């Protein structure tokens with residue numbers, strides 16, 4: 001009744017390689033910012049450094065997940081292990097929300113301390129040193145490289161994980177810019193830090209929302225193929241009198257499709273089987289991302305005027 005058409009193993013190996021390269025760069029970014037944060041006493045840069053370690057942890061998580069997602073179908077998961085990748089993307093989405101919450105907390109704590117007179121803004125900051133600014137600017141270049149590289153590879157390999165991580169790194173560009181700004185404005189214009197931090201939180205939450213929404217579609221079995229279009233393709237096969245109950249779900253690269261076809265009642269089982277095989281072949285030529293097709297044949301005429309996805 002069903003067949004597997006895509007070899008996902010080489011794709012997953014390529015996704016794994018992109019994550020490994022990103023992990024090395026994220027470790028460089030995290031260590032650099034933490035060292036600069038400690039040396040300058042800038043809380044923003046130090047927090048940004050810790051955030052870099054969270055990013056590296058995400059990459060490690062991604063590597064474990066990809067190892068799992070490359071596993072072929074087994075008794076426990078007869079449809080394969082592709083959705084482990086979507087689970088990882090959901091975790092990243094949740095972590096982005098957690099990060100946004102941390103930034104909000106930090107901003108309000110700082111404003112509260114200044115308001116209560118518990119913090120002297122001018123005294124708590126070291127004087128501006130340009131070589132630290134230059135070093136953090138280098139991590140900004142690394143952010144740009146990672147987000148472009150991951151987005152391109154994510155689109156090429158159609159990987160939810162890479163696209164999610166690229167979106168996150170785009171929000172990192174804004175956080176890093178905020179760090180540079182906090183170093184430059186140093187002891188004056190403390191409120192500019194506060195203002196920019198709140199804008200950054202907006203960007204961070206937006207990136208998190210986009211990722212969660214895309215993966216909700218997978219877990220809530222949102223339709224993947226237009227059933228009216230599928231019907232035209234299927235009814236173009238000689239011997240198919242009607243097609244209905246056309247339903248699809250899955251991920252973008254791993255679509256499951258099931259449908260009913262009406263065939264002539266005097267056809268032999270062998271003739272019906274040949275029609276089904278033709279339908280399956282035509283569908284997989286038209287939609288290469290279909291991995292499973294389940295066809296139910298009937299001889300009773302289909303008289304419903306309801307939607308094409310219903311029986």
Ligand SMILES: [Zn+2]
Pocket residue numbers: 074075076077081
């Ligand atoms: Zn399994």
Ligand SMILES: [Zn+2]
Pocket residue numbers: 051052055168169172
């Ligand atoms: Zn990040």
Ligand SMILES: [Zn+2]
Pocket residue numbers: 244245260298302311
């Ligand atoms: Zn039916």
